[in-house]
Amino acid sequence: MRRTRKAGGVTSVQTPPEQVIPEPEGMALACAAPGEFPALRIGPMVVWPPVILAPMAGVTDVPFRALCREHGEQGRMMGASPLSIDSAPGLYVNQMITARAWLEDHPKTLKLAEFGADESPRSIQLYGTVPEEVGETVRRLVDQGAVDHIDMNFGCPVPKVTKHGGGAALPVRHRLLRRIVRAAVDGAGDIPVTIKFRMGVDDDIMTFIETGLIGEDEGCAAIALHARTAEQLYSGHARWHAIGELKQAVTSIPVLGNGDIWEPADALAMMRETDCDGVVIGRGCLGRPWLFSALAAAFDGQPLPELPSFAVVSQIMLRHAEMLVDWYGNEGALRQFRKHALWYLMGFPIGGDMRNQFARFTTLAELRELVELVDPSELFPPGVLRQPRSHSGGPRAVHLPEGWLADRDNDQPPGGGADSIVSGG
Numbered sequence: 001m002r003r004t005r006k007a008g009g010v011t012s013v014q015t016p017p018e019q020v021i022p023e024p025e026g027m028a029l030a031c032a033a034p035g036e037f038p039a040l041r042i043g044p045m046v047v048w049p050p051v052i053l054a055p056m057a058g059v060t061d062v063p064f065r066a067l068c069r070e071h072g073e074q075g076r077m078m079g080a081s082p083l084s085i086d087s088a089p090g091l092y093v094n095q096m097i098t099a100r101a102w103l104e105d106h107p108k109t110l111k112l113a114e115f116g117a118d119e120s121p122r123s124i125q126l127y128g129t130v131p132e133e134v135g136e137t138v139r140r141l142v143d144q145g146a147v148d149h150i151d152m153n154f155g156c157p158v159p160k161v162t163k164h165g166g167g168a169a170l171p172v173r174h175r176l177l178r179r180i181v182r183a184a185v186d187g188a189g190d191i192p193v194t195i196k197f198r199m200g201v202d203d204d205i206m207t208f209i210e211t212g213l214i215g216e217d218e219g220c221a222a223i224a225l226h227a228r229t230a231e232q233l234y235s236g237h238a239r240w241h242a243i244g245e246l247k248q249a250v251t252s253i254p255v256l257g258n259g260d261i262w263e264p265a266d267a268l269a270m271m272r273e274t275d276c277d278g279v280v281i282g283r284g285c286l287g288r289p290w291l292f293s294a295l296a297a298a299f300d301g302q303p304l305p306e307l308p309s310f311a312v313v314s315q316i317m318l319r320h321a322e323m324l325v326d327w328y329g330n331e332g333a334l335r336q337f338r339k340h341a342l343w344y345l346m347g348f349p350i351g352g353d354m355r356n357q358f359a360r361f362t363t364l365a366e367l368r369e370l371v372e373l374v375d376p377s378e379l380f381p382p383g384v385l386r387q388p389r390s391h392s393g394g395p396r397a398v399h400l401p402e403g404w405l406a407d408r409d410n411d412q413p414p415g416g417g418a419d420s421i422v423s424g425g
């Protein structure tokens with residue numbers, strides 16, 4: 001959903017032009033057979049089901065992660081698989097921080113790097129283009145006992161970063177990439193490091209196999225591919241065949257697949273089609289944290305839970321908002337909850353006026369009142385299950401720094417704005 005400013009400063013809510021991702025073949029096979037998939041191992045961590053919440057800036061904060069984990073745990077309890085014993089109920093990755101901002105003690109970055117009191121494993125995503133800064137950040141995070149897993153972001157498609165050689169442009173400079181990954185792995189000691197990347201800059205500059213092999217070579221505990229190029233942004237379909245190719249090439253560590261998992265059947269289809277070792281869930285869980293419960297059921301071979309009515313959705317939505325106010329300590333935090341509210345409401349026939357009110361509330365009391373106005377017996381609209389939430393833009397040409405391709409062996413950090421990243425992957 002997109003919010004636009006109208007004349008007079010009134011905000012209205014628009015639903016993007018309808019885009020629905022088609023179902024994978026064999027959608028009927030929504031349950032795993034007993035023993036079909038093993039638990040995912042990322043260094044010392046054993047994860048069952050093999051499901052990872054993708055790092056998403058502005059989304060995967062403590063409250064959202066806690067909610068997703070709760071649902072994942074509930075789903076796992078229904079199956080009571082022996083794989084659940086002594087394993088994490090999925091891995092829920094924090095938002096990205098940049099090495100430089102963390103080293104410089106930026107308050108916002110320090111807050112982002114916090115975890116819930118009982119959160120385990122604690123997983124965070126890190127970005128940096130200077131090997132020494134990345135190494136130092138990882139070393140200090142690990143020395144402080146602050147994390148159990150570090151993921152490195154090499155997939156950000158934001159133009160202001162790629163045009164300086166950062167983000168998704170960085171893997172082109174394979175030697176620099178190698179230095180950064182090595183610095184992170186060396187700094188991490190026994191803490192597992194993973195890398196997440198795209199297929200390449202565009203269809204002419206594909207880097208994912210080389211990037212995966214570098215990750216494997218330098219001691220990463222797993223690698224994750226968002227099966228789109230930077231040029232694709234979030235458009236079209238994720239090209240799962242690339243995940244299969246990566247899995248063929250990288251044989252000694254787990255390969256995780258990412259892109260277009262909207263329903264449990266997509267996760268199983270991706271694992272079956274590509275032979276990947278785990279799935280990374282991005283936009284599919286926005287406004288639908290219960291997807292993790294359904295995923296757990298599917299991997300345990302259990303019947304999928306029914307889609308929730310509005311009565312259930314509204315309880316989850318209110319709980320999410322309350323957790324957010326608790327975590328940030330004031331109702332001002334609800335401003336950033338509005339996008340979640342609109343994702344929760346996607347497809348429910350509540351009308352434009354009501355939707356606009358949900359885009360404006362400022363207090364928990366107002367949110368509770370608004371929720372009361374919606375018919376609790378409304379059933380979740382299955383038509384929106386495969387409709388992308390949040391990002392769906394692209395394709396967009398990627399501009400690289402001058403000479404970037406001609407000097408691929410250069411192992412020096414690009415400097416300039418390559419570190420001025422906020423998010424994305």
Ligand SMILES: Cc1cc2nc3c(=O)[nH]c(=O)nc-3n(C[C@H](O)[C@H](O)[C@H](O)COP(=O)(O)O)c2cc1C
Nearest residue numbers: 054055056057096226259260282283390423424425
């Ligand atoms: C709001 C939003 C923020 C994102 N932020 C990040 C990020 O900080 N780091 C990252 O590696 N990927 C980020 N991504 C990309 C996702 O992790 C994921 O790779 C992408 O959405 C594709 O998966 P999907 O098709 O399941 O959504 C973001 C995606 C969204 C929608």
